Amino acid sequence: MTQTVDYYMNNHLIHKNRRLSTSTSEWVRSFSCEDLKPLIVCRGPIRKEAMDVYGEMGITHFGILLSEKDSIVYPNALAPELRQLTDSRRVHRVPDYTGASKEERVERIHQIIRIATDNGYDSIFAGYGFMAEDDEFVAAIENAGLKFIGPCSATQAGAGKKDEAKRTALTVNVSVTPGIDNVTARTLLKKHPTREKLLALAKSDGLACDAKIINDPGISLEDLADHILYASYAKGVDLFSIEELCAQVQAEVAAMFKKYPQSRVRLKAIGGGGGKGQRILGASLLTVKNADDKAIAKAAAEAPTLVREILNEVKANGVGDNKNILVELNIEQTRHNEIQLLGNGEWCIALGGRDCSLQMHEQKLLEVSVTQEGLAAAIAKAKAAGKKSEVKALESDLTVLKRMEEESERFGKAVGLDSASTFECIVDRDRHFFMEVNTRIQVEHRVTELCYSLKFTNPKDKKDFFVVESLVEAMALLAQHKERLPKPERIVRFNASVEARLNATDASLSPHAGGMIRYWSKPIEGEIRDDQGISMLNPDTGLFVKYKVAGAYDSNIALLLTNGEDRLDSYERMSAVIRSTTLRGSDLATNLEFHYGLVNWFLGNNVNAKPTTRFVVPYLTLVGTLKEEANKMDPVYAFLQMKKHYAKRIAEQFPDDPQVAKNMSALLDRKGTLITRPMERLLGDPHLLSGWLSMNTKNFRIDDGKVVWLRNPLGVLNETYEYLHMSFRPHKPAAEIIWGHDNELLQQSLRFSRTLREKFGLARDEYFKLNEFLQNDEPQGGFDADTWEQIRSTHFGYEAGLELLGMLFMIGENTRFWDLRVEEDLEITIPDYLTDPDLQARMKKILVPPPVTKADEIVAACGGMYYAQEAPGMPHFVEEGMHFEKGQPLYIIEVMKMFNKVYAPFSGTVDKILIQGGDGIIVQKGQPLFKVTPDEKFIEVDLNEIEREKRALTTKYLKAVL
Incomplete structure (x- = not known):
């Protein structure tokens, strides 16, 4: 937790003091937790958050558990937490957090309890890790006389097991699947x-x-x-x-x-x-x-x-x-909504909802707050704008949210919930179905914390109270003072918040383990970054300490959060956070660009849209089509062809004055890098291109195959540099920003255009009217003939060449980019072609081409733990000398908690198995696994043919913009 989240009451900032022992109130002081001695057995951002919160609460005797498989104990990757917790007696190590088998799991449970009792800890916090919902683990902790900072074993058994939870839900009239x-x-x-x-x-x-x-x-x-x-x-x-x-x-x-x-x-x-x-x-x-x-x-x-x-x-x-x-x-058309719950065994309170529908492979990616206050504000805004369909859709969401909150509290009381948990539901338009209860704190818990604080009031004196803004703190309070804690009141902090999970995944969102983070820019104002302390600098040198992302457990590197007065505000802040983030490393891949494209897709469409859990894969497929088309574009070739076009045009207009053509050529040369550099960035990353096309949807139209600008392309170019975080900043390397001479030309152009608009009294979006004025040969606006002609000539010169940006719109048009859209009722239309499994598989390979391999090898598709069989005791997928067919399973890679079965990309025969030593061996992406003889020979790519295709498509798009 790099930055502390401050508490807002009535729009006034209050720096929250978590040390209740310093209060002047005897009642408040009685809830101090300074004598709590917890052992933190979870990992990732929640471990660092717990350390920070406990420290702020005045808890001095806490320890952490490290696993030998965790990336933080790899060579040259000092645990960020160890830069803060320097007392080695409070750092404890185990081979693995849970063990690979039932026997190892039982052994680990006893080992963890021994560590706690031998080192003077009185409680255990498992966060949202592997042990957090294990009722056997919790029961063993309780039997050892320790506290579990989380739901008790009875609640774990009654609500944590999905079958028992479903039966309980039915008994208390909760809608189930x-x-x-x-x-x-x-x-x-x-x-x-x-x-x-x-x-x-x-x-x-x-x-x-x-x-x-x-x-x-x-x-x-x-x-x-x-x-x-x-x-x-x-x-x-x-x-x-x-x-x-x-x-x-x-x-x-x-x-x-x-x-x-x-x-x-x-x-x-x-x-x-x-x-x-x-x-x-x-x-x-x-x-x-x-x-x-x-x-x-x-x-x-x-x-x-x-x-x-x-x-x-x-x-x-x-x-x-x-x-x-x-x-x-x-349920196919589902949205994944969840309600944050907190209880002490007698009372239970719901703290609003979170929409977690933006996910892939059951892994959440972007999580958005859903609160009664936020929806009420959105309804009022939509009513004021006259959007009747949107109002109806939002009112339906508000009704469903109220029902889910009421049912969740009823369920929580039924199972005696005595800590933090999450009530998860499937939402299908105006219906909802209970899915499961996560008897632990969630990764996305801070989405709720940014919307609500908890006010605990002395039952005997309403003026005597304390405020809790952290669910980790609330869980510690419940573990220490469970029955005494009165039911709190929830206080609104912000109407909206959003969280992006920064994961170690490639451009297709497939796990990418093994990279090294070598630099991470500082958080900007308003950014909340839970990054395990990775971006903490070396206190002695002030330098960044590199960090190995091994991926033995999960893909999450950090959680990026923003808040706002409404969802639009929080999304715009998230866009600014991601835009300003620089993350560098070796063999490093993250989903940062994916998030930037996705956030801007919603900003360009409607942030109140209702994506289902089916949205991300079709969206990724669409982004893949952008990349496939962009790969065929050559902006430098386009620029050179455009110069020839202008030279011919000028020569026809001024046959007796070759100097005019020469001047135009020189002017265009000045614009070469100004135009092509941002275009190359957009063409090189389809996620960036997706966000850019979404944000510029209303800036053009296409008439009879021709691009027509609805906004001044100069303004769009300037915003493009801002969107790419390439605006001029003197302290930044030239490679990362607009070049000085390009910036000077762009600013001159913008000043001229602004002055001209103001002269004619035109608004920014009245570009058409300005062009109509400038089409007149007769002087306008009181200018004399010579000045008028100079104005027209200058305007033409400043805008010449900007047509090239319109080629990006043609990519969107050609890939049917805008067919994926948000309707007036906030439902999202997903074109059928984007759900085609064959197209999805092909676009995945376009986004991330398979590892470079020899014709006689099969290499690891990603890093992780290799398994040769489906389950212990079962036959291996392949043996030496065995023939395999295309699509046949070859091996399993366990990475980021998930088992991924990898299938043969072609048919052939296994000559030799190169990986030896049994299951669970860690492999790297691209590592050779099998020597094979393919049934068919591979055909080498003709690079000249690719170049011809690129020039042909580029020429075709040029005709649409010139």
């Missing part, structure tokens, strides 16, 4: 279909069942099976095989396909989180109106493989593990 929550019980009943057989099984296996339950004749068979299963988990035995579970899931999936035609089904582990342990199947049935049994069976046949992947991913494939999986209808 249609599906099956007890497939393991059904699997057991398939083998032992009667009450007598179930009881015989329990007796033969010596399971410790509750006599009251097993002797109750009124209990259903499925509930009885569930009870016996939980007894088997306690003993550590399996009552059915994974193969039998897979077969049952397959049957349930087939039944779901029949019940809900043209739908997909989502399989979801009851544990996990952050997108782990989820798979969707049934894509082949989406467009089939009346699927027959054969088509349904084929689609359902995917289930066994996906079940194994899920169990492997959440490490629930060991003997005695709870292997239950939810089988749910996948």
